Amino acid sequence: MSTSAVRNEQRYALPVEFGKVDAPPKNPQSAESRSGSGLTRSVLVTHPGLQHSHQLALALHEKNMLQGFWSGILVAEGDELLPWWLPEHFRKRVRRVGIPSALRVHPIRFQLLLQASMRLNAGQGGDRIHRLFHWFDAWAAKRVMASRPKVVIAYENAAYHTFAAAKAVGARCILDAAAFHHKTVAEQLNPPDTPYTPEVNRRKDAEIAMADLILTCSPLAADSYQANGVEPARLQPLLLGADPKLVTPITSTRRDGPARFMFAGPLSFRKSVDLILAAFARLNAEGFQYELHFVGGVVDQELLGAVQDAPGAVYHPSVPQSQLFDLMATADCLLLPSRSDSFGMVVAEAMACGTPALVSSQTGAKAIVEAFPESGWIVEPDGEALYNALRKLISDPALMQRARVPALLASKEFTWERYRARAGRVLQEYLQ
Structure with missing residues (x-):
């Protein structure tokens, strides 16, 4: 497939990383790598939930560029033991990702609160989740000031304070936008506003303004940002992937029935x-x-x-x-x-x-x-x-x-392995 087509395209024992203490992990960068021009362990990825952030963080780790992955949702390495007290329904959902535990922070309070918010039907459930994301954003921002990464990748609606802190320590800011531009969404769906909608949109606009680069999930999503005034040079579509196992052989004849x-x-x-x-x-x-x-x-x-x-x-x-x-x-x-x-x-x-x-x-x-x-x-x-x-x-x-x-x-062109290869290459070239 052509390049142009693709573009159109630890063990747990109640540790710090699981939210017992708010202090960030020690910066694994050496003095040499921090003072040099290299990107070794210099990129921080933060996300209040998960989405595809673990795949992007893994792409960076595979390039030896990941300084830390801070997520409100727990992930674990393949043979990593989970906390004994973790409920079974949480265990079944834990993604196994090859990112060492020393590079990860998973404050459990955010996962518990997110699950609670999603179960509440009364009132403005969306507003509760937005406020939770904004709390995570403020939590991460304080730790950015201490860990001082060279690059911060944060996600839409959880990057406002994080990017401000990143700018304060001289880091570059990359926004990973999982949705269309909010003005495009409003045009397409005309969703009802809530009392918190103006604040959500204000933060999104500020995140876009602070971002040195904006990653989108597709060229179509990138178009929505360009249509709302974002310069094409700051936009980079990265199509996502999937890795299910093929469970039925492909045959030349179809099954019986409608x-x-x-x-x-x-x-x-x-x-x-x-x-x-x-x-x-x-x-x-x-x-x-x-x-x-x-x-x-x-x-x-x-x-x-x-x-x-x-x-x-x-x-x-x-x-x-x-x-x-x-x-x-x-x-x-x-x-x-x-x-x-x-x-x-x-x-x-x-x-x-x-x-x-x-x-x-x-x-x-x-x-x-x-x-x-x-x-x-x-x-x-x-x-x-x-x-x-x-x-x-x-x-x-x-x-x-x-x-x-x-x-x-x-x-075959849209597996997570291919996504990580594309993302790693794009970010390495951009940051160098």
Whole structure:
């Protein structure tokens, strides 16, 4: 695949790192490396949650550039023991990442508070999470002043104080933006404002202004920043990846039965679940046979009810990752016609299972289909376009079968290993 296409693209015993004490770990840099021009262990990555930050931190560690990875969500090395008191449901979610514990800080208070906030349905749940991220930002900023990295990579909505501290110690600031520019999101979704929205957006604008470089999850997301006044020279798209195991062999003949479609993600307006339901309601009324599987959490309870009532639809609550891949591998097509999605990791995951994807023009993972046109389909995020595309695929399931091998080939360029190679190379070249 061409470079241009890709671009369009320790043991735990209640230690300091797990939040018992607020002091940062000792700076592992030698005096020589700190005073020199090299980048050895000079980059700090901070994130109140996780997202793909552990993959970026690992990319830097593989280049011997990582000074520290501070995350509100615990990760562990492959053979690292977890705290005996960690609840079982937390244990199952711990990502195994090859970053030494000496380089990591995981203040447990943030993970506990984040989990509590996500379980509370009353009031402005989003505001609670925003305030928690801002608290993490202030927590990290104090420690930046002590650890004095040369480069700080922080994440959208948790970089305001961290970047100010980084500037104070002469460090360069890199913003990893997981979403579209907030003004673009407002145009696409018109989300209701809360009393805290102006403060959230004010901080986001300040983060963008302080950033020397902004990483986005796709060229489409980079376009949203450029459209809102960010200079192209400060933008760098880095398409994400996936590493599921292939659980079903790719064959030249498809399984028996009606076409099987799958949606994976939160049931929400943003993901266009309403459009999916409307399109299949029309197809059902016309007598078409199909299976429609929804997998994931619930943002909108009304959508959950509609899914449960829809003919031919099956709802699976959030499932373990291995089970998710099994479901993906037996689907004929993944659906992600989002109204606003800076990437859409499930597209890369599905393709790694040999399952092609139908995505919208406002889904960043469309870059995969653009680079490998036979691996899926791109439609506008509106009901008529989605209906027409689905009708064509249901009428001729061989179209989806023929796309399975190209989808698998496309996935080879969008693994986490390839992401780390791209990210490591881009950051090394930029910082040198």
